[in-house]
Amino acid sequence: MKALFGLEERILDTKRDMEAREALLASRNLAVPGGESLVLGFFRDDRLVATGALVGNILQGIAVAGEIEGEGAAAAVTSALLKKAVERGMRKVFLYSKPQEARIFRELGFSLLAEVVVERSGLGAALMEWGAEGIEDWKAGMAKFAEGKPRGAGAAVVNCNPFTLGHRKLLEHAAERSPWLYVLVVEEDRSLFPFDVRLRLVREGISDLENVTVLPGGPYVISSATFPSYFTRVPAGGDSRKITELYAALDLEMFRRHVAPALGVGIRFVGTEPYCPVTSVYNDLMKRILPAGGEGIPPVEVREIPRFERDGSPVSASRVRDLIREGRPGEAAALVPKTTAQWLESEEAAPVLERIRTSGSRH
């Protein structure tokens, strides 16, 4: 235990501590984030007066009691969390705050990545980052890939878990209608098929298309930072639709503000989403946010392409995983290109297939 700013700092783990924390968060109109790997509390006279948590590499749930506001407690909480993050080997951390409080964190060395307020719900959030290899470095790296390529290019963001004929048709369609096409593969490794396999199968599956560059999505394209509810369940008590909308809007704001200008993208292609409610909210918002444009931000046209169907039902990666789970590999193979089918039969695939059959995970 040590004193920070006259406050006693300790890790919260008892039920009593957690209840006090929940009450403090609620008093500041904040929900319990969920998925925390570390929760810190700051006490004065044995009363919890400030708290903050680490959720992966994201600082979340930072709250300071009204009675000590303005005494620099937010700086104490934030730097205590940053030190814990650094000790855990994180070079970079993200932080969510309310838009009106972003200034506090800017003064603490965070840079603003994107800020949104969703009109329908009134919910708003600012996404910020701190540490090495920030957004400007990433954009410079992306701009190198785009050097000498035509502007007004197309882009598609895909998870491809695994790469199916549906993905193939979408990318084929997009490549035909774009001067150049960038395919960004979601890098977050939370899917049943590991990232390096997903990336490789996309590359192999469209290697015949000449005007396409396949790139890892990196930390700024549908990552646990830009779109946490895509990867984790919305916390109990939260309004799932509103929260999904908020994060989806943030991810799209990141795309519009950073990704599209860095690559010179003018069109974003997306498949229609008949099943997944999260993706369908995302697609709806995309059509409102990307074409808007703004100061220094070129508008991005959105083209929604109907899902490729076979035998009357849409070909999707979740269908392929279901067929594998049900022990129908032949039917699964019929929905994917040869390159993916070959991989599914390889030795490397065995542990992945086993995990699909035994885990309850849908992703």
Added chain:
Amino acid sequence: MKAVKDAAAGSLESSDVLVTVTPSEGEDNTLSVDSIVFRQFGGRIRSVAEEVIASSGLAGAAVKVQDRGALECTLRARLETAIERALGRA
């Protein structure tokens, strides 16, 4: 001596400084300085940091100094502690 682990010392509270030291490739050190009083004291902060780094024998590290108006003695103490930790000695 090569830095062996990521380390931090100090804080972002007013009148303090947060120093982070992370191992990087090669033998060279890199130093980045950010301060709320950069215009007045940025040069001095940098030279103090370079001096402390040199006398510690640290190599192959990225040092980041994020100053919130710390006194020079505070800056030196934070630098020394973060470097010791990065070298695995504290």
